[in-house]
Amino acid sequence: xxxxxxxxxxxxxxxxxxxxxxxxxxxxxxxxxxxxxxxxxxxxxxxxxxxxxxxxxxxxxxxxxxxxxxxxxxxxxxxxxxxxxxxxxxxxxxxxxxxxxxxxxxxxxxxxxxxxxxxxxxxxxxxxxxxxxxxxxxxxxxxxxxxxxxxxxxxxxxxxxxxxxxxxxxxxxxxxxxxxxxxxxxxxxxxxxxxxxxxxxxxxxxxxxxxxxxxxxxxxxxxxxxxxxxxxxxxxxxxxxxxxxxxxxxxxxxxxxxxxxxxxxxxxxxxxxxxxxxxxxxxxxxxxxxxxxxxxxxxxxxxxxxxxxxxxxxxxxxxxxxxxxxxxxxxxxxxxxxxxxxxxxxxxxxxxxxxxxxxxxxxxxxxxxxxxxxxxxxxxxxxxxxxxxxxxxxxxxxxxxxxxxxxxxxxxxxxxxxxxxxxxxxxxxxxxxxxxxxxxxxxxxxxxxxxxxxxxxxxxxxxxxxxxxxxxxxxxxxxxxxxxxxxxxxxxxxxxxxx
Amino acid sequence: xxxxxxxxxxxxxxxxxxxxxxxxxxxxxxxxxxxxxxxxxxxxxxxxxxxxxxxxxxxxxxxxxxxxxxxxxxxxxxxxxxxxxxxxxxxxxxxxxxxxxxxxxxxxxxxxxxxxxxxxxxxxxxxxxxxxxxxxxxxxxxxxxxxxxxxxxxxxxxxxxxxxxxxxxxxxxxxxxxxxxxxxxxxxxxxxxxxxxxxxxxxxxxxxxxxxxxxxxxxxxxxxxxxxxxxxxxxxxxxxxxxxxxxxxxxxxxxxxxxxxxxxxxxxxxxxxxxxxxxxxxxxxxxxxxxxxxxxxxxxxxxxxxxxxxxxxxxxxxxxxxxxxxxxxxxxxxxxxxxxxxxxxxxxxxxxxxxxxxxxxxxxxxxxxxxxxxxxxxxxxxxxxxxxxxxxxxxxxxxxxxxxxxxxxxxxxxxxxxxxxxxxxxxxxxxxxxxxxxxxxxxxxxxxxxxxxxxxxxxxxxxxxxxxxxxxxxxxxxxxxxxxxxxxxxxxxxxxxxx
Numbered sequence: 001x002x003x004x005x006x007x008x009x010x011x012x013x014x015x016x017x018x019x020x021x022x023x024x025x026x027x028x029x030x031x032x033x034x035x036x037x038x039x040x041x042x043x044x045x046x047x048x049x050x051x052x053x054x055x056x057x058x059x060x061x062x063x064x065x066x067x068x069x070x071x072x073x074x075x076x077x078x079x080x081x082x083x084x085x086x087x088x089x090x091x092x093x094x095x096x097x098x099x100x101x102x103x104x105x106x107x108x109x110x111x112x113x114x115x116x117x118x119x120x121x122x123x124x125x126x127x128x129x130x131x132x133x134x135x136x137x138x139x140x141x142x143x144x145x146x147x148x149x150x151x152x153x154x155x156x157x158x159x160x161x162x163x164x165x166x167x168x169x170x171x172x173x174x175x176x177x178x179x180x181x182x183x184x185x186x187x188x189x190x191x192x193x194x195x196x197x198x199x200x201x202x203x204x205x206x207x208x209x210x211x212x213x214x215x216x217x218x219x220x221x222x223x224x225x226x227x228x229x230x231x232x233x234x235x236x237x238x239x240x241x242x243x244x245x246x247x248x249x250x251x252x253x254x255x256x257x258x259x260x261x262x263x264x265x266x267x268x269x270x271x272x273x274x275x276x277x278x279x280x281x282x283x284x285x286x287x288x289x290x291x292x293x294x295x296x297x298x299x300x301x302x303x304x305x306x307x308x309x310x311x312x313x314x315x316x317x318x319x320x321x322x323x324x325x326x327x328x329x330x331x332x333x334x335x336x337x338x339x340x341x342x343x344x345x346x347x348x349x350x351x352x353x354x355x356x357x358x359x360x361x362x363x364x365x366x367x368x369x370x371x372x373x374x375x376x377x378x379x380x381x382x383x384x385x386x387x388x389x390x391x392x393x394x395x396x397x398x399x400x401x402x403x404x405x406x407x408x409x410x411x412x413x414x415x416x417x418x419x420x421x422x423x424x425x426x427x428x429x430x431x432x433x434x435x436x437x438x439x440x441x442x443x444x445x446x447x448x449x450x451x452x453x454x455x456x457x458x459x460x461x462x463x464x465x466x467x468x469x470x471x472x473x474x475x476x477x478x479x480x481x482x483x484x485x486x487x488x489x490x491x492x493x494x495x496x497x498x499x
Numbered sequence: 500x501x502x503x504x505x506x507x508x509x510x511x512x513x514x515x516x517x518x519x520x521x522x523x524x525x526x527x528x529x530x531x532x533x534x535x536x537x538x539x540x541x542x543x544x545x546x547x548x549x550x551x552x553x554x555x556x557x558x559x560x561x562x563x564x565x566x567x568x569x570x571x572x573x574x575x576x577x578x579x580x581x582x583x584x585x586x587x588x589x590x591x592x593x594x595x596x597x598x599x600x601x602x603x604x605x606x607x608x609x610x611x612x613x614x615x616x617x618x619x620x621x622x623x624x625x626x627x628x629x630x631x632x633x634x635x636x637x638x639x640x641x642x643x644x645x646x647x648x649x650x651x652x653x654x655x656x657x658x659x660x661x662x663x664x665x666x667x668x669x670x671x672x673x674x675x676x677x678x679x680x681x682x683x684x685x686x687x688x689x690x691x692x693x694x695x696x697x698x699x700x701x702x703x704x705x706x707x708x709x710x711x712x713x714x715x716x717x718x719x720x721x722x723x724x725x726x727x728x729x730x731x732x733x734x735x736x737x738x739x740x741x742x743x744x745x746x747x748x749x750x751x752x753x754x755x756x757x758x759x760x761x762x763x764x765x766x767x768x769x770x771x772x773x774x775x776x777x778x779x780x781x782x783x784x785x786x787x788x789x790x791x792x793x794x795x796x797x798x799x800x801x802x803x804x805x806x807x808x809x810x811x812x813x814x815x816x817x818x819x820x821x822x823x824x825x826x827x828x829x830x831x832x833x834x835x836x837x838x839x840x841x842x843x844x845x846x847x848x849x850x851x852x853x854x855x856x857x858x859x860x861x862x863x864x865x866x867x868x869x870x871x872x873x874x875x876x877x878x879x880x881x882x883x884x885x886x887x888x889x890x891x892x893x894x895x896x897x898x899x900x901x902x903x904x905x906x907x908x909x910x911x912x913x914x915x916x917x918x919x920x921x922x923x924x925x926x927x928x929x930x931x932x933x934x935x936x937x938x939x940x941x942x943x944x945x946x947x948x949x950x951x952x953x954x955x956x957x958x959x960x961x962x963x964x965x966x967x968x969x970x971x972x973x974x975x976x977x978x979x980x981x982x983x984x985x986x987x988x989x990x991x992x993x994x995x996x997x998x
Contacts, residue, residue, distance in 0.1 A: 017546035020539060021520050028523055032531075033742060036724030040519060040739025043780060047516035051550070225535030240539025243532060281542060 001071045005081060008064040011055065012088065013281040018052040020240045020281075027237045027245060031229045042111075053103065057096050065089050080278050083465035087283055090163070097146045106139050110410035117408035124398035126379050133407060134375045137368050140412045144369065154369045157413030161290045162420065164467045167366065170416050173423070174359050177482045182389060184489060185352055188340045189391070191497045196256075196336035198328050205250045205258075211321050212248065212262035215314065219300060220452040221246075221266045222273050234261040236268035236297075241280040244272040255322070256337060260301050267300030268293055270452060274460025289468040290414065292459065294421020295428055302351050302422075303429050303488070304451075308334045309444035335496050342390040344399045351422075352493055356389040358419040361404070365412050424472065426485035428459070431476050500570045504580060507563040510554065511587065512780040517551040519739045526736045526744060530728045552602070556595050564588050579777050582964035586782055589662070596645045605638050609909035616907035623897035625878050632906060633874045636867050639911045643868065653868045656912030660789045661919065663966045666865065669915050672922070673858050676981045681888060683988060684851055687839045688890075690996045695755075695835035697827050704749045704757075710820050711747065711761035714813065718799060719951040720745075720765045721772050733760040735767035735796075740779040743771040754821070755836065759800055766799030767792055769951060773959025788967040789913065791958065793920020794927055801850050802928050802987070803950075807833045808943035834995050841889040843898045850921075851992055855888040857918040860903070864911050923971065925984035927958070930975050 025045055033041060055061075068085055075082035113132035120129035140157065147156035152167040159165065213228065231247035238244045246265035250258040271287060279285040287293035304310055311334055319325045325333075343349045346357040364381055367373035373381055382401040387393050394400030406414055433439050436450050443451075458475045472480050493499065524544055532540060554560075567584055574581035612631035619628035639656065646655035651666040658664065712727065730746035737743045745764035749757040770786060778784040786792035803809055810833055818824045824832075842848045845856035863880055866872035872880055881900040886892050893899030905913055932938050935949050942950075957974045971979050992998065 013542070014546050014550075017543045020543045021524060021547060024524050024527055024543070025520060028527060028738075032726065033738075034722065034724055034726050034744075036721070037739050037742030040741055040779065043512070044516045044519045044523070044739060047513050048520055051513075222535070223533065225533055227531065227533050239527075239532075240536050240543060242539055243536030245533075280539065 001068065004064055004068055005071075008061065008068065008088075009084075009282070011058075011061055011064070012084075012283070015052050015056045016281045016283065016285075018048050018055070020238075022048040022052070023237055024239045027239055030231045030233075030235070031247060046107075049107075053095070053100070057092065057100075061088075062092060062096065065092055078465075080282075080284065080465070084282055084284055087464060091283065094147075094160075098143060099146075102139070102142060102146070106136075106143065106410050109135055109139060110408065113408045113410075114405065117402065117405065121398050121402040124396040124402065126397040126401055129402065129408070130375050130378075133378075136407065136410055137375060137412075140369060140410070141371075152366075152370075154366050154413065157369065158416065159413075161414050161417050162468060163289055164469050165289075165291075165420075170362070170420070171366075173480070173482055174355075174362060174416075174419070177355065177419075177423075177486070178359055178389070180486055181352070181355055181489070184493060185340065185342065185356075185390070187499050188352065188493060188497050189342075191499065193341070194335045194339045194496070195332075196339045198325060198333070198336060199255045200253060201255070201322075201324055203252060203255045203322055205252050207321050208250050208252075208255065208258045209248070211318060212259050214317070215259070215305075216246075216262055216266035218446055219263070219266050219270060219304075219448050221269055225273055226269060228262070234265050236265045236272065238272045238285075241275075241277065241285055244269045260305060263305040264297045264301035267297035270300070270455070271296040271460050274452075274456040275463040276461045279463045279465075284463045284465055286464040288459075288462070288464050288466060288471050290417035291420035291424055292468050292471060294418055295424035296455070296459070298421050298425040299429060299455075303425055304443060304448075306334075306338055306351070307440070307443065309440045311337075312444045313446040338492070338496055340493065340497070342392055344386070344390075344392050344394050345403055352489055353390060355419040355422055358415050360385045360389060361406075361415040362419075365407070365415065369412065420480070423482050423485045424480060426488040427472070427476055427478075427481060428455075429488070430484040431458075500567065503563055503567055504570075507560065507567065507587070508583075508781070510557075510560055510563070511583075511782070514551050514555045515780045515782065515784075517547050517554070519737075521547040521551070522736055523738045526738055529730045529732075529734070530746060548606075552594070552599070556591065556599075560587075561591060561595065564591055577964075579781075579783065579964070583781055583783055586963060590782065593646075593659075597642060598645075601638070601641060601645070605635075605642065605909050608634055608638060609907065612907045612909075613904060616901065616904060620897050620901040623895040623901065625896040625900055628901065628907070629874050629877075632877075635906065635909055636874060636911075639868060639909070640870070651865075651869075653865050653912065656868065657915065658912075660913050660916050661967060662788055663968050664788075664790075664919075669861070669919070670865075672979070672981055673861060673915075673918070676854065676918075676922075676985070677858055677888070679985055680851070680854055680988070683992060684839065684841065684855075684889070686998050687851065687992060687996050688841075690998065692840070693834045693838045693995070694831075695838045697824060697832070697835060698754045699752060700754070700821075700823055702751060702754045702821055704751050706820050707749050707751075707754065707757045708747070710817060711758050713816070714758070714804075715745075715761055715765035717945055718762070718765050718769060718803075718947050720768055724772055725768060727761070733764055735764045735771065737771045737784075740774075740776065740784055743768045759804060762804040763796045763800035766796035769799070769954070770795040770959050773951075773955040774962040775960045778962045778964075783962045783964055785963040787958075787961070787963050787965060787970050789916035790919035790923055791967050791970060793917055794923035795954070795958070797920050797924040798928060798954075802924055803942060803947075805833075805837055805850070806939070806942065808939045810836075811943045812945040837991070837995055839992065839996070841891055843885070843889075843891050843893050844902055851988055852889060854918040854921055857914050859884045859888060860905075860914040861918075864906070864914065868911065919979070922981050922984045923979060925987040926971070926975055926977075926980060927954075928987070929983040930957075 022045055025041060025048070029041055065085070065088055069089070072082055072085040109132070113136055116132050117129050120126065141153060144150070144153045144156045150156060154167045158167060158170065217223070225242045226244045226246065229245065229247045230250060232249065234246070234248045236244065236246045246262070246269050248258050248261045248265065271293060275285050308330070311330060315330055315333055338351070340350050340352045342353050346354070349357055360382070363385065364373065364378065368375065368378070379397055379401045383394055386400065432451060432454055436454055439451065442448070459471065462471065466474065469479065521544055524540060524547070528540055564584070564587055568588070571581055571584040608631070612635055615631050616628050619625065640652060643649070643652045643655045649655060653666045657666060657669065716722070724741045725743045725745065728744065728746045729749060731748065733745070733747045735743065735745045745761070745768050747757050747760045747764065770792060774784050807829070810829060814829055814832055837850070839849050839851045841852050845853070848856055859881070862884065863872065863877065867874065867877070878896055878900045882893055885899065931950060931953055935953055938950065941947070958970065961970065965973065968978065
């Protein structure tokens with residue numbers, strides 16, 4: 001058995017090295033690559049992905065997994081080997097179920113669709129994009145059909161990003177959440193609006209970056225095993241074990257963009273940097289799911305980074321870096337950075353409204369996959385939901401249905417993980433508050449090491465060893481629940497807006 | 500035949516994509532990678548190289564080459580297909596002749612040796628390094644033996660870097676060259692020394708970089724298909740067709756380091772950027788040899804960049820950037836940057852002495868490979884030759900036999916290409932001077948496009964389609980000759996030192 005396990009690990013190591021190399025190429029593409037490199041880079045990435053897929057789905061991997069299946073049952077279920085075998089068997093079953101011709105067609109179609117989407121968004125013209133979206137929806141239905149039987153055709157898509165979760169349970173969570181979030185936003189809208197005018201001004205880009213670096217260093221981001229660069233859209237990427245890089249975007253006329261995006265990405269990066277070294281070069285050196293990953297970024301960005309104790313500590317430092325803020329008191333600053341204002345654009349929305357953007361997309365993509373909504377009807381359906389949930393009407397497709405790249409990129413089933421991350425962040429925070437002594441006091445002292453180490457112990461070090469639901473139960477002693485999140489929102493905004 | 504050719508091209512494209520991906524990983528390692536990424540990066544690079552080697556030496560590639568051999572004879576010998584088949588057949592025969600166990604042992608041994616060499620050089624202690632060098636010399640002899648029969652055991656090593664050249668002909672060239680270069684240096688030493696004191700001072704790093712960028716932009720370096728970064732040792736790397744990056748090192752107390760290294764690397768980069776797009780994703784998108792590559796860097800750095808017409812144009816601009824130079828006249832500046840001063844260190848040596856450093860290494864490594872010199876005797880032999888050729892005695896091993904990484908990295912046969920590049924640069928320059936109207940006048944006007952396009956037409960666009968000797972004959976109508984180089988040195992230094 002040992003020999004077979006070693007052989008399997010060697011094969012998997014090679015696959016992961018190819019994924020790691022692709023991550024280096026992808027990071028470079030978004031931060032460094034000159035425009036002339038695009039064509040060759042696309043070929044290189046195509047080759048790496050093709051080889052990784054071919055090696056992973058090889059008959060030898062399948063035979064090794066089969067012959068190790070009984071062995072797996074004898075192992076300690078928490079051991080690395082047992083978890084690796086479980087994850088590999090699951091991924092192998094999924095990947096080998098989809099014909100490689102379909103995989104290639106989805107890749108080709110989405111590459112072309114992304115290109116057209118960019119132009120369509122620039123021209124704010126959905127009709128340019130709709131034939132490509134129609135093709136992609138049809139391909140997604142074909143993809144989903146590979147996993148029959150299922151309770152719902154959206155289940156296999158969701159499962160790619162949130163292993164073990166199904167459409168019905170997400171729907172239930174969201175349906176419980178939506179009316180209460182809508183109600184909160186209506187109540188907030190009835191109160192006098194707050195000002196975040198102090199965020200506009202002239203803020204030196206270098207100083208913004210330095211302040212953000214100082215903050216995430218205190219969180220525990222390890223610069224020996226990472227770096228920060230600038231890119232058009234902020235992201236975190238693991239280029240190999242011990243090399244977890246983040247990027248940010250700096251707006252010299254606006255103070256919050258770089259700062260909160262740095263905290264957000266650092267949250268993702270702490271997860272990746274906190275994984276146990278024994279998981280290196282295996283698919284276990286990854287997040288448990290996109291939702292769990294997002295919980296970490298949201299926890300550091302919002303629950304920590306937009307809290308009053310946090311700014312009790314950091315506001316004096318921020319004023320040192322930017323003396324034009326010297327007249328702002330802690331309360332006004334805290335209220336300003338937590339201003340609630342429904343927005344047409346998901347990525348610009350605040351904590352209280354964000355999930356509604358997600359639910360809108362979740363409902364629409366389910367309807368597309370079910371076939372109960374045609375692509376041609378999508379803009380109208382989008383605008384109607386936007387009006388119902390957020391009281392806003394997009395003036396054009398660019399600020400409506402064309403705003404996100406996800407569908408063009410073939411990422412159906414991805415959106416819900418953003419909202420699940422928000423819910424989970426609150427649930428995790430509730431546990432941390434119970435288990436750690438005076439967490440708000442620690443934060444007010446600029447002390448984050450206990451929180452970080454607790455997260456590492458409970459979540460980070462395990463990587464993808466556990467299904468998200470198992471991880472949550474181990475950690476919280478309960479299933480994923482929206483209650484901590486609703487309580488968090490109501491408490492926070494109740495106080496801020498005097499509800 | 501077409502079908503077989505297409506299949507072969509597809510296989511080779513994949514191999515080249517893996518090499519390209521490895522180039523991205525290597526560039527990143529030297530410019531961006533945080534220290535924590537080293538272990539995973541080594542694994543990723545190992546996997547990419549192993550797969551590239553395995554795919555290239557596969558029986559399928561061999562069978563395709565065999566079955567296309569007759570077809571190749573019917574093709575226009577200048578066509579891409581004919582050249583590709585010739586280069587592939589040659590590389591396949593070489594690569595499959597060496598057992599993969601030996602390849603792996605050389606890789607392992609040199610990785611360890613490089614590590615020890617760094618420590619040995621820091622401690623200036625050759626005895627630390629000598630057991631590793633002994634092992635490497637022995638492995639190099641084993642490697643060479645794979646190519647028996649040969650006229651000389653050094654021939655197969657040389658051939659890896661300078662295809663088609665043999666030990667005897669290099670020895671003949673060097674033996675004709677050495678006494679005349681030694682004589683020139685002795686004559687120079689008898690004249691009053693020149694001053695380059697103006698190169699020392701306080702030179703803002705950013706301004707140095709900007710000045711260098713301005714110069715190489717005028718050469719024609721295409722920033723849409725490249726970029727410049729800083730690294731410990733300057734280098735040029737092609738990360739993929741259309742993505743040719745250079746690096747430099749800036750010394751804020753010394754003006755010439757970044758400037759001349761930028762021109763040197765831009766010379767390499769113009770070669771890579773000038774290759775025909777039809778060669779993309781094949782091994783033909785490469786230099787004809789290391790010597791030809793070095794000829795391009797030396798031509799731009801030395802023959803152009805250290806010429807009087809060049810500085811007639813650029814010195815006023817340099818004085819604008821660095822007003823502390825305002826008192827220096829063109830003649831004094833020109834003589835200063837061409838000061839000849841024998842140095843213990845190859846990479847710090849001037850145009851007149853550089854080749855002697857190379858010949859010394861060439862003679863020693865031949866003796867090691869022949870077995871006529873023991874590793875234990877190497878430092879003494881080094882010092883004796885240093886004294887004979889350059890009149891200098893190293894004070895310790897660090898500034899003597901331990902100064903270069905090449906032997907530790909297993910690069911035997913590499914050194915001569917540096918000197919061949921110098922010779923070739925002068926020979927190419929002579930042709931350019933004959934074929935282009937008033938080249939010195941163009942340079943004095945800051946005009947480089949005719950020269951660059953001529954080089955592209957004669958050399959760059961062909962990539963590795965021709966053997967170096969064929970390329971030289973097509974271009975110069977003659978074989979490689981040291982005469983243009985000797986004439987260039989004698990004319991230039993005769994005038995500068997008043998010989």
